[in-house]
Amino acid sequence: MSQFLKDYVKVKKHNFRVGVKRARLSKACYLFLAPYAIIFTMFYILPVVVSIVFGFTYYNILEAPRFVGLQNYISLFLEDDIFLMAIKNTFMIAIITGPLGYLGSFLFAWLINELPRWVRSVAVVVFYAPSIAGNCYVIFSVFFRGDAYGYVNAFLMNTGIIDTPILWFIDPRYMLPVCMLVILWMSLGAGFLSFVAGLQGIDKSQYEAGYMDGVKNRWQELWFITLPNMKPMLMFGAVMSITQAFSVCEVTMTLCGYPSTDYAARTIVTHLFDYGFSRFEMGYACSIATILFLIMILCNKAIQSMLSRVGT
Amino acid sequence: MSDMNNNMTTENQNIIAEEQETVNTEAVETVKADAFNLEDEALSKLEAVEDVEEKAAEPVKSPSKEKASVKKTKKSKKKEEEEEVYHKPLIKRRKPNRSIAGDIFLYLFLLIVAVIMFFPIIYAVESALKPLDELFKFPPRIFAQNPTLDNFSDLFVTLGKSWVSFSRYMFNTVFITGVGTAGHLIVASMAAFVLAKYDFPGGKTFFKLVTVAMMFTGYVTGIPNYIIMSKLHMIDTYWAIIIPAFAFPMGLFLMKQFMEGLPTSLIEAAKIDGATEWTVFSKIVMPNVKPAWLTLIIFSVQSLWNNKASTVIYSEEMKTLPFAMQQIQAGGIARTGEAAAVLVVLMIVPIAIFIFSESQILETMASSGLKD
Numbered sequence: 057m058s059q060f061l062k063d064y065v066k067v068k069k070h071n072f073r074v075g076v077k078r079a080r081l082s083k084a085c086y087l088f089l090a091p092y093a094i095i096f097t098m099f100y101i102l103p104v105v106v107s108i109v110f111g112f113t114y115y116n117i118l119e120a121p122r123f124v125g126l127q128n129y130i131s132l133f134l135e136d137d138i139f140l141m142a143i144k145n146t147f148m149i150a151i152i153t154g155p156l157g158y159l160g161s162f163l164f165a166w167l168i169n170e171l172p173r174w175v176r177s178v179a180v181v182v183f184y185a186p187s188i189a190g191n192c193y194v195i196f197s198v199f200f201r202g203d204a205y206g207y208v209n210a211f212l213m214n215t216g217i218i219d220t221p222i223l224w225f226i227d228p229r230y231m232l233p234v235c236m237l238v239i240l241w242m243s244l245g246a247g248f249l250s251f252v253a254g255l256q257g258i259d260k261s262q263y264e265a266g267y268m269d270g271v272k273n274r275w276q277e278l279w280f281i282t283l284p285n286m287k288p289m290l291m292f293g294a295v296m297s298i299t300q301a302f303s304v305c306e307v308t309m310t311l312c313g314y315p316s317t318d319y320a321a322r323t324i325v326t327h328l329f330d331y332g333f334s335r336f337e338m339g340y341a342c343s344i345a346t347i348l349f350l351i352m353i354l355c356n357k358a359i360q361s362m363l364s365r366v367g368t
Numbered sequence: 369m370s371d372m373n374n375n376m377t378t379e380n381q382n383i384i385a386e387e388q389e390t391v392n393t394e395a396v397e398t399v400k401a402d403a404f405n406l407e408d409e410a411l412s413k414l415e416a417v418e419d420v421e422e423k424a425a426e427p428v429k430s431p432s433k434e435k436a437s438v439k440k441t442k443k444s445k446k447k448e449e450e451e452e453v454y455h456k457p458l459i460k461r462r463k464p465n466r467s468i469a470g471d472i473f474l475y476l477f478l479l480i481v482a483v484i485m486f487f488p489i490i491y492a493v494e495s496a497l498k499p500l501d502e503l504f505k506f507p508p509r510i511f512a513q514n515p516t517l518d519n520f521s522d523l524f525v526t527l528g529k530s531w532v533s534f535s536r537y538m539f540n541t542v543f544i545t546g547v548g549t550a551g552h553l554i555v556a557s558m559a560a561f562v563l564a565k566y567d568f569p570g571g572k573t574f575f576k577l578v579t580v581a582m583m584f585t586g587y588v589t590g591i592p593n594y595i596i597m598s599k600l601h602m603i604d605t606y607w608a609i610i611i612p613a614f615a616f617p618m619g620l621f622l623m624k625q626f627m628e629g630l631p632t633s634l635i636e637a638a639k640i641d642g643a644t645e646w647t648v649f650s651k652i653v654m655p656n657v658k659p660a661w662l663t664l665i666i667f668s669v670q671s672l673w674n675n676k677a678s679t680v681i682y683s684e685e686m687k688t689l690p691f692a693m694q695q696i697q698a699g700g701i702a703r704t705g706e707a708a709a710v711l712v713v714l715m716i717v718p719i720a721i722f723i724f725s726e727s728q729i730l731e732t733m734a735s736s737g738l739k740d
Contacts, residue, residue, distance in 0.1 A: 092559035288737020
């Protein structure tokens with residue numbers, strides 16, 4: 057046993073020395089990496105650490121941070137009803153729009169893929185445009201206006217489904233569904249592009265081999281040939297859509313107001329903004345950020361392990 | 369079923385000459401296999417075998433063969449036709465495993481969804497072109513009857529009268545977008561180059577960190593970022609938006625994945641010819657990854673152009689165009705026309721860039737897969 061340990065330490069030492077030597081030889085690499093690494097660490101890694109640390113303190117920017125232990129988390133989950141509501145809303149939005157948006161991205165990318173070349177280019181622009189159209193979603197507040205002149209209300213009243221106009225963005229019952237609709241409209245983003253590109257890159261001879269081996273219809277082709285080939289893109293798309301689904305805030309804030317009626321459209325990010333930039337309770341806001349961070353990473357890991365089984 | 373088979377075999381014996389008989393019994397066997405519910409794959413293999421032998425044995429179709437093929441499903445029938453075509457010098461147009469009904473249904477569905485998806489954007493553009501009286505017309509028309517550009521000129525008049533001139537807002541946004549995108553392109557490409565093409569201690573770990581960083585949004589780091597920036601005295605300067613944009617994780621990720629497709633021999637050849645790392649990077653690698661440039665540019669422009677930056681910039685003369693636009697939109701009913709014009713101005717730039725660079729962007733995204 058002791059011999060084994062000695063050997064183990066020896067090997068480790070050796071590896072370390074080799075590593076140091078290789079690091080010395082590849083100085084140029086570190087120089088190339090340095091600008092990115094510094095900025096990345098500064099604004100992407102450090103903030104996560106800072107938010108975990110400040111999550112345990114009371115900090116309002118003016119005074120020095122004061123350590124309060126788990127107080128922030130305790131009050132988040134036990135006293136802050138609005139936060140619980142925010143979590144509920146965020147999960148509702150994420151569970152409905154995340155998978156739907158993801159499946160939609162793949163479905164449309166897959167259908168577009170068989171179109172002739174120029175139709176395909178147009179179709180990609182048509183489907184991708186909503187997600188890069190800035191705050192074009194504001195136009196939905198015209199469609200869903202609360203009075204009888206709003207188009208949706210007018211349509212529903214003319215067809216006799218409702219007899220009084222619905223206050224879409226003021227009535228807590230309708231806020232979330234309408235927001236989800238808007239978010240779905242915008243959900244064909246980077247993941248969609250990745251799918252379109254990935255589908256074009258699949259080796260055509262695999263399909264021919266598939267016909268020979270008796271792949272009968274497009275669904276079998278999808279499951280046995282396309283999906284296994286697309287696995288890396290599916291992973292990428294999943295990361296994109298989960299990240300988007302949990303970071304919803306601008307749509308709800310713009311359409312339903314900030315704060316919304318009864319906080320019915322409050323999401324975790326809205327809550328974060330409220331405490332961070334309206335009340336300047338940075339410690340509390342940091343604990344919210346930490347929770348959101350954990351949720352996002354865990355969901356991503358879970359979905360990735362699920363996706364690694366696709367098509368096998 | 370078995371009766372039918374027997375009938376057919378007797379028919380066959382009556383009609384067809386001896387050498388064709390073997391082939392026919394083959395066909396009958398296939399039908400039997402169908403009856404016994406063999407697996408689909410096995411069946412289609414049998415069919416394929418049969419088809420081949422059929423062609424080898426007899427160029428003329430026998431009537432019994434047709435009867436046998438009635439038994440088969442519609443799709444496999446089409447497959448047969450396709451395979452007969454295969455011998456002629458024709459290019460195959462359709463894939464063999466597609467049904468026409470399915471195609472029509474799916475493309476109709478695609479068309480309807482595309483119209484629904486694009487309708488709000490069309491509507492936004494059209495309402496920017498409508499004069500004020502048409503904007504409030506009820507029932508509404510989608511297309512403007514007397515399209516004008518009045519809303520746009522009104523917008524510029526309103527912005528011109530504001531305390532800080534329109535050109536200053538415009539400059540702020542263009543400056544932030546331009547510098548941020550250029551810096552991002554250079555910084556991220558340099559890092560991507562060494563991460564993709566060299567194996568050095570810590571490189572892989574660093575890249576893993578970057579992929580993890582893609583999994584959470586800027587909102588998570590918003591608050592701590594604000595604290596860090598205030599310590600660095602970067603609040604209320606352009607740099608508060610520009611510098612974090614340099615290290616946008618998705619740009620590095622896409623660039624690195626694309627650069628991995630570049631042949632290593634190219635770099636080695638340049639090295640043998642005496643190029644330094646920097647020369648390799650600037651003269652060999654960068655010109656070869658132009659499609660990836662455009663992808664980085666579109667994602668970076670898209671996030672910077674729409675950046676309101678309301679949390680880090682407080683001076684009015686440094687505020688961005690989207691922020692000024694938002695204030696105009698908040699003007700209520702009287703500014704409806706101008707608000708519509710604002711939407712168009714803000715969305716036209718990213719969409720235009722995307723349209724012009726679509727094929728290159730798709731080329732880059734083809735290597736965007738996340739492997740682990």
